[in-house]
Amino acid sequence: MDVLITGIYILITGSLLGATYSLIAMGLALQYGVARIMNLANGEMFIAGALVAFWVVTSHQLSPYVSLVFVVPGAFGINWLIYRYLLRPLVRRAKHRGQLEVDSILATFGMGFILVGVLREVFGGELFSYSYLLEPIKILNNNFALNRVIGCLVSALVCGLLYLGFYKTRAGMAMRAVAVDPAAAGLVAIDVPKISALSFALGGAVTAAGGVVISTFLTDMDPSGGVVFTLKALIVVIMGGVGDVRGAIVASFILGLTETLVATLVDPGFILAAAYFLFVLVLLFRPQGLFGRRRA
Amino acid sequence: MTRNEGIGWMLAVAGFGAMAFLPLLEDADYLMGLALNITMFTVLATSWALFSGPTHYISLATAAFYGVGATVVAMGFEVLPFPVLLGLAGLAGGVLAALVGLATLRLSGVYFVIFTLGLAELIRQLVSWVQSNIVEVGSIQVFTDNSDNWIYWELLALAALVFLVGWLIERSRLGFAMRIIGNDEVVASHSGIHSAGSKVILFVISGFFAAAVGAVMVTKIINFDPDTFYLPIISFQVVIMALLGGVHRLWGPLLGVIPFTLLWEVIENRFQQPMEMFGVEIVSAGSLKVILLGVCFMLIVYYIPRGVVGRVETLARRLAPGGGASHG
Amino acid sequence: MAENALLEVQGVSKHFGGLVAVDQISFTLRHNEVLGLIGPNGSGKTTMINLISGALRPTMGDIFMGDRLISERPARFIARLGIARTFQLVRLLPSLSVLENVMAGAVFGHKRLWGREARKYAARLLERVGMGHAIGMPLLALTYIDQKRVELARALAADPDILLLDEWLAGLNATELKLGIDLVQTLRQEGRAIIVVEHVMDAIRSLCDRCIVMNSGAMIAEGSPGQVLADPAVIHAYLGDSHA
Numbered sequence: 016m017d018v019l020i021t022g023i024y025i026l027i028t029g030s031l032l033g034a035t036y037s038l039i040a041m042g043l044a045l046q047y048g049v050a051r052i053m054n055l056a057n058g059e060m061f062i063a064g065a066l067v068a069f070w071v072v073t074s075h076q077l078s079p080y081v082s083l084v085f086v087v088p089g090a091f092g093i094n095w096l097i098y099r100y101l102l103r104p105l106v107r108r109a110k111h112r113g114q115l116e117v118d119s120i121l122a123t124f125g126m127g128f129i130l131v132g133v134l135r136e137v138f139g140g141e142l143f144s145y146s147y148l149l150e151p152i153k154i155l156n157n158n159f160a161l162n163r164v165i166g167c168l169v170s171a172l173v174c175g176l177l178y179l180g181f182y183k184t185r186a187g188m189a190m191r192a193v194a195v196d197p198a199a200a201g202l203v204a205i206d207v208p209k210i211s212a213l214s215f216a217l218g219g220a221v222t223a224a225g226g227v228v229i230s231t232f233l234t235d236m237d238p239s240g241g242v243v244f245t246l247k248a249l250i251v252v253i254m255g256g257v258g259d260v261r262g263a264i265v266a267s268f269i270l271g272l273t274e275t276l277v278a279t280l281v282d283p284g285f286i287l288a289a290a291y292f293l294f295v296l297v298l299l300f301r302p303q304g305l306f307g308r309r310r311a
Numbered sequence: 312m313t314r315n316e317g318i319g320w321m322l323a324v325a326g327f328g329a330m331a332f333l334p335l336l337e338d339a340d341y342l343m344g345l346a347l348n349i350t351m352f353t354v355l356a357t358s359w360a361l362f363s364g365p366t367h368y369i370s371l372a373t374a375a376f377y378g379v380g381a382t383v384v385a386m387g388f389e390v391l392p393f394p395v396l397l398g399l400a401g402l403a404g405g406v407l408a409a410l411v412g413l414a415t416l417r418l419s420g421v422y423f424v425i426f427t428l429g430l431a432e433l434i435r436q437l438v439s440w441v442q443s444n445i446v447e448v449g450s451i452q453v454f455t456d457n458s459d460n461w462i463y464w465e466l467l468a469l470a471a472l473v474f475l476v477g478w479l480i481e482r483s484r485l486g487f488a489m490r491i492i493g494n495d496e497v498v499a500s501h502s503g504i505h506s507a508g509s510k511v512i513l514f515v516i517s518g519f520f521a522a523a524v525g526a527v528m529v530t531k532i533i534n535f536d537p538d539t540f541y542l543p544i545i546s547f548q549v550v551i552m553a554l555l556g557g558v559h560r561l562w563g564p565l566l567g568v569i570p571f572t573l574l575w576e577v578i579e580n581r582f583q584q585p586m587e588m589f590g591v592e593i594v595s596a597g598s599l600k601v602i603l604l605g606v607c608f609m610l611i612v613y614y615i616p617r618g619v620v621g622r623v624e625t626l627a628r629r630l631a632p633g634g635g636a637s638h639g
Numbered sequence: 640m641a642e643n644a645l646l647e648v649q650g651v652s653k654h655f656g657g658l659v660a661v662d663q664i665s666f667t668l669r670h671n672e673v674l675g676l677i678g679p680n681g682s683g684k685t686t687m688i689n690l691i692s693g694a695l696r697p698t699m700g701d702i703f704m705g706d707r708l709i710s711e712r713p714a715r716f717i718a719r720l721g722i723a724r725t726f727q728l729v730r731l732l733p734s735l736s737v738l739e740n741v742m743a744g745a746v747f748g749h750k751r752l753w754g755r756e757a758r759k760y761a762a763r764l765l766e767r768v769g770m771g772h773a774i775g776m777p778l779l780a781l782t783y784i785d786q787k788r789v790e791l792a793r794a795l796a797a798d799p800d801i802l803l804l805d806e807w808l809a810g811l812n813a814t815e816l817k818l819g820i821d822l823v824q825t826l827r828q829e830g831r832a833i834i835v836v837e838h839v840m841d842a843i844r845s846l847c848d849r850c851i852v853m854n855s856g857a858m859i860a861e862g863s864p865g866q867v868l869a870d871p872a873v874i875h876a877y878l879g880d881s882h883a
Contacts (some may be wrong), residue, residue: 122613
């Protein structure tokens, strides 16, 4: 029965991780899929969220989830300003999509580095971790840390809200329209710059919230570690299909499960290799994403 | 050969000649260190621009190639002579570039950037894993009879080679194909150009040079540790230097390498200790360097998208007789 | 295969998601023939050209050049076999000179010249299309018609056996049109086969040996220009019910 127990363990741990990844992926999906900005400072925004949670726990002895109250609006505001004053000019001057891609990659790298520098100045360059709800909870004969289970529930709640917002509200519909074709969306009286700014800001807020969630169970994070999360988010978004929210969620679970599988059965040292392996498979066989149609 | 080309050749020969005599100066250790850095980054940034200039693909794979080159030498220095290893290192970099290129270069630029973004970290983890689990060694001490002067000359030779290769490419079918691809990929393919293939060839060339630099540098640093060779920041430095200088001219990256290396050096020396700046205590050179990288990226995007070379060319056009009035 | 056919299109369809842009089209192009591909806007003519040139792959069906199946092959391969094209919206290479734009067609494709030979060859082709004076001019200074000529020169630089002209005569004034038609005539006399996508009826009547009429992706008529233009189905497709 060992095989079965290990199997269940991998399935559940992987899903818990996948649920958290889906937050980062949703953030990037909003920013890249709708606002057309390939935001490579995504991981840094994520780390910033985690650091604020860390600060709330260590210096105020509060639950890390309390930090969501100011992380979410704070990240929303900052990302809105970034879009409005730094990225919008790039969108305007870009003659074609390729140019916007290069410009936004370079600009967001710049922002990411500046953010890392500032975070290092504020929090120091060391690894940081805190413990939160480490007691075990038993699911199907396996022990799981309560913090992971709660993290998964919070992620699922946020994703659910976003999903509803995306498919049931006017703003959500406008975002989907812009995701499909900004030019055509403009023709049906959608305020494309406004919707793009909103999506970018919302994406940043979701990403930072993801950082808060992951900080409750992931140890040894540091201010310059954002790049790995950027990478994972990007892999998930591409695997899911650019602008496809459902695909991004499924891809997050695939990544979470694969990583857990490899870490449990092979060696934790191969987690990144596993992510790359998935990435290569996607690039070779489904560059248009899991559910995407092959473009002509 | 046109007149401009003649002048360019003379300048290049004079420049390399002068640089080659540097080690013969007495008490020039500091200068040598600086020259070594500048030469190393000149090779890296120029070979980066050979590929990224015409294709507009942003490669962050430099650190991976550099690391692979160092790894080849670290694994083989006890068995094979250094020149052979140098060739093998370059080859390994080329093969890695070909694999990455074949997987990503037929797709849009975003996939490529993302793939190269984590490549150095991926290979670092694999090399570390092999080191600790299979060969069970910690760090390797790479002792060769490569003296400091020779290391410098080797890098200088690589720099000369990179310029020569770049000059030859510009005049070749491949260079012409790249200019067409950079303008319009649809027209390129309808003219019979294999655009993914052309990009892969250029990427392989740039991978070759970066790996060769890594191979030389490991004999200088001696202590081979994956953490110090697969260092992602090297990739970012190279991108910034090349773009800062300008990638549409062969000698453009050089104009980014020199100021950036000097600035980096100043930060390294001046901010050893925490110090106050604008009323804020700056904790470390580390943070300041990271912020400098960030600021340079922003500067490139918002103010000098065509690099120093672009600025110089615009200025020259304005100063040229009759060029002042027209803004075309 | 059909007697004397240079290009053979067999039951080719192209779907974009649910949209059927080209619907089971079959036709042949013979040596030394000018074939008109006509039909209302959106009928799938340009898609058909894209399928032949390799810009798109057919969803179903085969395209042969001689006995070689080309419809699975990339555009660069098809270009090297000797099919060259112009684009509906002119596509020139803005950072290259006029001469280099033409050279682009002669260096990598069906013809593989390089260096001085390629330059001289491109210059002669520019002369041929009446653009000899523009060799030293910046590309952006050219008028639309001159840009079209440069693009044609680029296509000719490959010395193609089959030339695909996608609305190359559109937007010309009466004098230019006459020159354009004469130019296409001489190309045919050199032994090239040409497919023209056209709306200009004068050009169709004076140039085409045969015409294929497309509507909503499907072929609705085939024959001499006189025949198809008198065909009630064609008139219906162009002008709608009231004229049928």
